Amino acid sequence: MSKYTHPPRLAGWFIQRMFPDRGGCSILGDMIETYRYLAEDLGLVRARIWFWGQCVKAFSCYIIDEFRWRIQMFKNYILVTVRNLKKNSKYSLLNIIGLAVGMMAFILISLYVQYELSFDRHYEYAERIYRVIREGRAFTPPPLGPELKEKIPEVESVSRILRSSDTLVSHEQNHFLEEEFYWVDPEMLDMFSIPFTNGNPKTALNGPFSIVLSQSVAKKYFGDADPMGKTLTVSERYSFKVTGIFSDMPAHSHFVMDLAVPYETYFRVTNNDITSWRSNFSYTYVLLHEGSDPQEMENKIAPLIEAPLFKAAGVKEPYPKYFFIQPKTEIHLRSHLEQEMGVNNDMKYIFLFSSIAFLILFIACVNYMNLATARSLRRGKEVGLRKVVGAKRGQLIAQFLGESVAMAVLAMIFAILVVLAALPAFNNLVQRQLRLDPLHNPQLFLGLIFTALFVGLFAGSYPAMRMSGFRPISVLSGAFTRSHKGSSMRNVLVLAQFAITIFLIVCTIAVREQLKFIKTVDMGYAKEQIMTLPVQIGSIRQNIQSIKMALLQSSDIIAVSTSGCLPNDIDTFTSRDWTGRNPEEPIPIYYNTADYDYIDLFGMQIVQGRNFSMDYPSDEKGAFLVNETAVKVAEWESPIGQKLTHWNGRTGEIVGVIKDFHLHSLHRPIEPLYVFLDKDNFSNIAIKIRSANIPATIDHVAAVMKKFSPSYPFAYSFFDEVFERAYFAEQWMGRVFGAFAILGIFIACLGLFGLTTFAAEQRTKEIGIRKVLGASESKIFLLLSKEFIRWVLLANLIAWPLAYFAMNKWLQNFAYRIQIGIVAFLISGGTALLIAYLTVSYQSIKSARANPVDSLRYE
Amino acid sequence: MSTKFISRSEEFLLLAVWRLKENAYGVTIRNQIKEATGKTWAYGALFVMLSRLEKKGYLTSHFADPSPQRGGKSKRIFQLSPLGAKALKDVRKAQNSVWSGIDELSVPQE
Numbered sequence: 002m003s004k005y006t007h008p009p010r011l012a013g014w015f016i017q018r019m020f021p022d023r024g025g026c027s028i029l030g031d032m033i034e035t036y037r038y039l040a041e042d043l044g045l046v047r048a049r050i051w052f053w054g055q056c057v058k059a060f061s062c063y064i065i066d067e068f069r070w071r072i073q074m075f076k077n078y079i080l081v082t083v084r085n086l087k088k089n090s091k092y093s094l095l096n097i098i099g100l101a102v103g104m105m106a107f108i109l110i111s112l113y114v115q116y117e118l119s120f121d122r123h124y125e126y127a128e129r130i131y132r133v134i135r136e137g138r139a140f141t142p143p144p145l146g147p148e149l150k151e152k153i154p155e156v157e158s159v160s161r162i163l164r165s166s167d168t169l170v171s172h173e174q175n176h177f178l179e180e181e182f183y184w185v186d187p188e189m190l191d192m193f194s195i196p197f198t199n200g201n202p203k204t205a206l207n208g209p210f211s212i213v214l215s216q217s218v219a220k221k222y223f224g225d226a227d228p229m230g231k232t233l234t235v236s237e238r239y240s241f242k243v244t245g246i247f248s249d250m251p252a253h254s255h256f257v258m259d260l261a262v263p264y265e266t267y268f269r270v271t272n273n274d275i276t277s278w279r280s281n282f283s284y285t286y287v288l289l290h291e292g293s294d295p296q297e298m299e300n301k302i303a304p305l306i307e308a309p310l311f312k313a314a315g316v317k318e319p320y321p322k323y324f325f326i327q328p329k330t331e332i333h334l335r336s337h338l339e340q341e342m343g344v345n346n347d348m349k350y351i352f353l354f355s356s357i358a359f360l361i362l363f364i365a366c367v368n369y370m371n372l373a374t375a376r377s378l379r380r381g382k383e384v385g386l387r388k389v390v391g392a393k394r395g396q397l398i399a400q401f402l403g404e405s406v407a408m409a410v411l412a413m414i415f416a417i418l419v420v421l422a423a424l425p426a427f428n429n430l431v432q433r434q435l436r437l438d439p440l441h442n443p444q445l446f447l448g449l450i451f452t453a454l455f456v457g458l459f460a461g462s463y464p465a466m467r468m469s470g471f472r473p474i475s476v477l478s479g480a481f482t483r484s485h486k487g488s489s490m491r492n493v494l495v496l497a498q499f500a501i502t503i504f505l506i507v508c509t510i511a512v513r514e515q516l517k518f519i520k521t522v523d524m525g526y527a528k529e530q531i532m533t534l535p536v537q538i539g540s541i542r543q544n545i546q547s548i549k550m551a552l553l554q555s556s557d558i559i560a561v562s563t564s565g566c567l568p569n570d571i572d573t574f575t576s577r578d579w580t581g582r583n584p585e586e587p588i589p590i591y592y593n594t595a596d597y598d599y600i601d602l603f604g605m606q607i608v609q610g611r612n613f614s615m616d617y618p619s620d621e622k623g624a625f626l627v628n629e630t631a632v633k634v635a636e637w638e639s640p641i642g643q644k645l646t647h648w649n650g651r652t653g654e655i656v657g658v659i660k661d662f663h664l665h666s667l668h669r670p671i672e673p674l675y676v677f678l679d680k681d682n683f684s685n686i687a688i689k690i691r692s693a694n695i696p697a698t699i700d701h702v703a704a705v706m707k708k709f710s711p712s713y714p715f716a717y718s719f720f721d722e723v724f725e726r727a728y729f730a731e732q733w734m735g736r737v738f739g740a741f742a743i744l745g746i747f748i749a750c751l752g753l754f755g756l757t758t759f760a761a762e763q764r765t766k767e768i769g770i771r772k773v774l775g776a777s778e779s780k781i782f783l784l785l786s787k788e789f790i791r792w793v794l795l796a797n798l799i800a801w802p803l804a805y806f807a808m809n810k811w812l813q814n815f816a817y818r819i820q821i822g823i824v825a826f827l828i829s830g831g832t833a834l835l836i837a838y839l840t841v842s843y844q845s846i847k848s849a850r851a852n853p854v855d856s857l858r859y860e
Numbered sequence: 861m862s863t864k865f866i867s868r869s870e871e872f873l874l875l876a877v878w879r880l881k882e883n884a885y886g887v888t889i890r891n892q893i894k895e896a897t898g899k900t901w902a903y904g905a906l907f908v909m910l911s912r913l914e915k916k917g918y919l920t921s922h923f924a925d926p927s928p929q930r931g932g933k934s935k936r937i938f939q940l941s942p943l944g945a946k947a948l949k950d951v952r953k954a955q956n957s958v959w960s961g962i963d964e965l966s967v968p969q970e
Contacts, residue, residue, distance in 0.1 A: 026933055027936030029931065030935060032886075034886075034887050034930050035887055062908045063904060066912075
């Protein structure tokens with residue numbers, strides 16, 4: 002056995018770390034000596050075991066020893082923290098409120114963002130489901146699904162989904178218009194892991210007239226009775242047997258299905274051709290095999306499916322790319338196609354709100370830094386004394402960081418309480434059902450704890466570094482009263498706070514201006530005093546002429562019109578060719594169907610030719626109106642008399658040109674449109690009413706509808722409300738911006754208030770002397786306030802260009818938009834300045850008016 | 861004025877250091893304790909206690925030259941300080957007076 006056997010190095014290293022012993026580490030020496038002795042005596046293995054055992058024991062001794070001393074210090078720290086909180090309760094309160102408000106905003110936005118990001122992720126196969134789309138459009142033709150399944154090996158299963166909203170469903174005396182009514186392939190239930198409570202999802206939709214319901218819908222129709230095997234009548238004509246019940250789909254899905262019936266049945270009952278590649282009104286979803294590459298799958302669509310089709314249609318190569326796929330999980334935030342199932346959110350907004358959340362939190366942190374540093378001078382003596390009795394800088398930093406973390410945790414508790422109280426209001430604002438529930442949302446809770454710690458450490462870092470750096474000699478000798486070094490940093494922080502706040506105000510104003518513009522701009526059609534009724538069923542369609550007559554009997558009803566689409570959102574789309582055009586390049590064009598009264602009721606203007614008219618019996622056979630954009634795109638010199646063919650094959654002449662109106666929201670430019678005269682097929686009834694006796698008029702309409710279609714559940718909206726719904730996202734954004742701008746200002750003011758109070762306090766003597774020497778109150782006021790005001794002014798200069806840039810970018814979303822005027826900037830700057838001034842002036846006036854005797858007498 | 865007495869283990873340690881004279885360092889102190897009380901102390905515990913006693917002023921220490929059989933580490937030689945000696949005497953005195961008159965420890969039987 003070698004005399005110089007070395008003990009386990011790692012254990013030795015630990016010992017050395019734990020007991021450095023002024024660099025000598027005698028304990029290690031002692032242990033090595035014993036170890037060598039043991040090694041010779043008992044053998045190397047046992048000696049090593051012994052050494053490790055000693056190491057472990059030493060560790061426990063070390064911990065106990067360290068802890069014993071730390072606890073003493075810790076007690077003192079807590080004592081000092083609590084004392085400080087009490088002694089400076091005003092500052093502490095300002096600080097905690099500031100942090101709490103910031104955190105509240107942060108929690109609310111985090112909840113929202115987390116919810117939005119969770120969309121469509123709860124399905125078992127969520128990551129493998131893709132939606133097949135066309136360029137810019139979500140609808141795909143019905144034969145595509147089976148083709149994909151047959152020809153592309155990556156595809157495990159396919160489901161087509163067709164949504165028909167406003168579908169009338171009845172069971173005995175219960176009639177409801179169902180918004181979320183879907184025609185789906187039987188595979189869909191399994192693919193979307195629809196959780197069945199009754200029935201078998203694999204077979205439930207195999208029978209052509211079977212229907213599956215969500216639990217709440219089943220309850221609506223059948224109450225507590227067992228719905229299985231019962232019958233539901235759809236559109237007054239078709240009976241479907243209930244074969245399955247599923248738990249309600251969670252709201253964070255891009256569509257929430259309430260009722261589902263087999264897809265193919267739709268084509269049977271409507272006599273549509275399920276093999277037509279031209280019928281674009283349903284969606285196609287594919288489930289890919291595990292591990293397959295979606296990009297590769299997408300690439301296979303072109304050669305295997307598109308090419309044969311183009312070839313058959315006689316299109317020359319190269320063929321354009323026609324079908325694309327998109328992951329289902331990205332639909333809610335990243336897909337902005339036409340023909341989407343519902344209103345999708347936008348990743349941009351998610352980024353925007355996340356940044357606002359962080360900005361607000363940042364402002365709050367800055368606030369803390371500001372107040373804490375300002376206050377630090379008061380604690381200079383404490384720091385000095387601690388240093389004199391031997392505190393190391395690290396210990397002081399730990400102490401101050403500990404204090405700020407304690408503050409942050411307090412603020413977080415406060416914020417959570419406020420959030421719990423404010424959540425219903427916030428839910429209303431964002432139209433979501435968010436919950437702050439630690440059981441269902443452990444990540445968020447961990448996140449909040451982390452946030453509190455982070456805010457504490459971040460906000461506390463600067464004051465801690467500064468305070469711990471005080472030199473005891475200068476603090477204790479009293480020479481240390483006013484530091485210029487610190488004040489410049491504080492001013493920069495005020496600058497940052499106000500810049501962010503002003504930025505938010507400008508954004509709020511710009512969004513509001515744009516919304517006002519949307520409301521007041523001439524859309525080209527009338528919006529006021531128009532009632533609209535959704536209609537999908539035969540009994541109303543057949544009797545529409547009598548219904549119109551009956552409605553018009555009321556003197557408060559001016560006009561009644563039926564149409565396929567309301568003018569604010571014409572989403573039916575086709576491509577047409579016409580004489581004189583290359584038939585291979587059909588023009589994409591929107592279309593609408595309407596009756597004789599449509600144009601007049603909505604107050605549209607005919608600029609050329611005439612409206613549909615009963616004076617021209619030929620109109621009945623087929624007549625078209627086009628808008629000015631269509632004329633331009635088609636390059637007609639004289640559009641009147643041109644022949645057109647409707648998508649269903651009926652032909653007719655263009656009888657007039659409608660002055661361009663906004664057939665979509667203002668996000669989009671005006672696109673070509675034709676209106677085809679069709680009195681029999683419609684989905685909406687629009688009723689122009691007088692502003693007097695509205696309740697009576699509604700009753701009258703309800704009575705008429707009831708008379709002609711007893712089972713029709715009477716549902717109406719006012720057109721101006723329908724119109725505004727299209728701008729929900731913007732209105733919402735305007736409100737959220739406004740709310741957070743107010744929060745930002747609030748926090749910034751808290752900070753400013755604290756700072757002025759502090760500055761005034763510090764300069765009490767200076768002010769006293771100035772007053773004794775003859776300074777006027779207004780001079781003193783100016784002296785105290787000008788410093789901060791200067792920084793707020795400068796903040797404007799920083800915030801304006803940023804806000805201008807950001808808002809311009811946002812306005813790009815609109816084809817028709819406002820110019821951000823200088824007024825918005827002046828208002829926001831003025832507001833910030835005014836608020837800052839008011840905040841500062843309270844304290845400034847107070848100290849300016851103070852009697853110098855009071856401030857100077859204790860000298 | 862009341863004297864704060866040192867603890868029993870402190871007493872053992874101080875006595876061990878005193879007995880060992882110039883040769884009082886970790887290994888010998890530990891052996892001494894083992895001989896006297898039969899208990900084997902972990903080096904960690906020993907070190908912590910010795911440092912505490914030094915901090916309290918009962919012991920002083922200096923580093924001897926490092927030696928190869930100790931892996932190049934120095935011995936830390938401890939010495940009893942006058943304060944330590946006084947503390948030992950105090951505790952001895954107190955002990956004597958508390959125990960005085962007890963020749964044979966007899967526990968009352970039930």
